[in-house]
Amino acid sequence: MADKIILGIESSCDETAISILKNDTELLANVVSTQIAVHKKYGGVMPEIASRLHVENIGVVLKEALDTAGITMEEVSAIAVTSGPGLIGALHVGLQCAKTLALMYHKPLIPVHHLSGHIYANEYVKPLVFPCLCIVVSGGNTELVVMDKHLSFNVIGETRDDAIGEAFDKVARVVGLSYPGGVSIDRLSKEGKHTYNLPRPLNDHTYDYSYSGIKTAVINLVNKLKQKGEEVNVPDLARSFQDTAIDLLLDKALPAVDEYNIKQVVLAGGVSANSYLREQVVKRLENKPVDVVIPPIWCTTDNAAMIAKVGSYLYDEKVFAPLSLSANPCWKIEDYRKF
Ligand code: KG4
Numbered sequence: 001m002a003d004k005i006i007l008g009i010e011s012s013c014d015e016t017a018i019s020i021l022k023n024d025t026e027l028l029a030n031v032v033s034t035q036i037a038v039h040k041k042y043g044g045v046m047p048e049i050a051s052r053l054h055v056e057n058i059g060v061v062l063k064e065a066l067d068t069a070g071i072t073m074e075e076v077s078a079i080a081v082t083s084g085p086g087l088i089g090a091l092h093v094g095l096q097c098a099k100t101l102a103l104m105y106h107k108p109l110i111p112v113h114h115l116s117g118h119i120y121a122n123e124y125v126k127p128l129v130f131p132c133l134c135i136v137v138s139g140g141n142t143e144l145v146v147m148d149k150h151l152s153f154n155v156i157g158e159t160r161d162d163a164i165g166e167a168f169d170k171v172a173r174v175v176g177l178s179y180p181g182g183v184s185i186d187r188l189s190k191e192g193k194h195t196y197n198l199p200r201p202l203n204d205h206t207y208d209y210s211y212s213g214i215k216t217a218v219i220n221l222v223n224k225l226k227q228k229g230e231e232v233n234v235p236d237l238a239r240s241f242q243d244t245a246i247d248l249l250l251d252k253a254l255p256a257v258d259e260y261n262i263k264q265v266v267l268a269g270g271v272s273a274n275s276y277l278r279e280q281v282v283k284r285l286e287n288k289p290v291d292v293v294i295p296p297i298w299c300t301t302d303n304a305a306m307i308a309k310v311g312s313y314l315y316d317e318k319v320f321a322p323l324s325l326s327a328n329p330c331w332k333i334e335d336y337r338k339f
Contacts, residue, residue, distance in 0.1 A: 008308025011094030012086025021308035028069035051089030080311020084331030091327035117306035118268035121299035138269030139165035157207025192235030
């Protein structure tokens with residue numbers, strides 16, 4: 001049988017990435033060009049700059065991926081590309097590259113939902129086991145997804161306003177920490193104590209979240225202290241915020257383990273790099289008959305290996321898109337077959 005070689009492309013935010021995956025498991029190339037250093041100057045991702053940098057980088061990244069894998073485009077079976085959600089201009093760059101390759105080399109085009117990629121990144125650690133609870137936490141999303149089988153995404157809860165990563169980034173900015181804020185807060189909170197009392201919005205028995213309230217409470221607190229001429233203890237504030245945000249995340253998510261007879265819990269997305277979250281999820285589930293998968297750090301940030309991985313499953317099911325495929329910045333994960 002011919003080899004199945006999936007070329008994955010990711011450009012939804014500030015990473016231009018291309019990976020090549022052979023026969024579901026053999027990662028021949030995984031090239032990521034990050035723009036973090038550029039966006040750092042602005043305290044967050046500047047969408048227009050991100051799009052332009054993707055245009056500059058994508059050809060170079062593609063060449064490097066093909067050279068590393070030692071294959072030609074003719075040998076590729078299909079092109080899998082993130083077509084949403086994400087920054088519209090950024091998504092279009094990856095998509096246009098994918099469509100051009102699909103047209104030139106007569107390859108199927110596979111649209112991949114970015115968050116399904118973050119979930120499937122865990123398959124580079126171990127296979128998903130069902131029913132599986134996926135705690136998807138990133139700069140743009142906070143979602144609890146239950147999967148009963150491959151490519152079946154049931155969203156049981158999500159944020160009603162800000163994503164958890166967005167709250168980390170905004171809180172960091174208010175106290176003068178650099179972008180990406182989550183990394184700075186995580187690092188600094190190790191030196192601090194939980195001394196600031198912050199609210200726990202939507203602290204109920206639903207699986208939905210609200211993170212804008214915690215963020216606003218921090219902003220108000222910092223302003224009040226400034227008005228009174230008092231210093232903010234930044235490590236203490238970082239620790240207090242991180243404890244509150246992560247405890248709320250897990251307090252609300254983990255009851256789903258019993259309710260849905262969950263066999264495996266996986267973390268996914270940029271915020272899954274958080275050290276307190278990683279430690280707490282293991283600790284809180286140690287007496288339950290449930291497997292916990294913690295993705296390696298390289299899997300938590302945006303990459304195309306995860307896109308190629310989902311692409312490989314979609315290839316088997318022949319989920320192919322026409323060349324008229326466009327980006328969908330608000331694509332829902334349940335609609336991953338609708339494009
Ligand atoms: O998955 P990702 O690259 O973004 C989206 O695709 O939306 O995640 C980026 C987010 C940022 O908000 C960043 O601050 C956060 O992940 N992040 C963290 C940590 N590392 C990255 N948040 C908390 N703790 C961390 N160690």
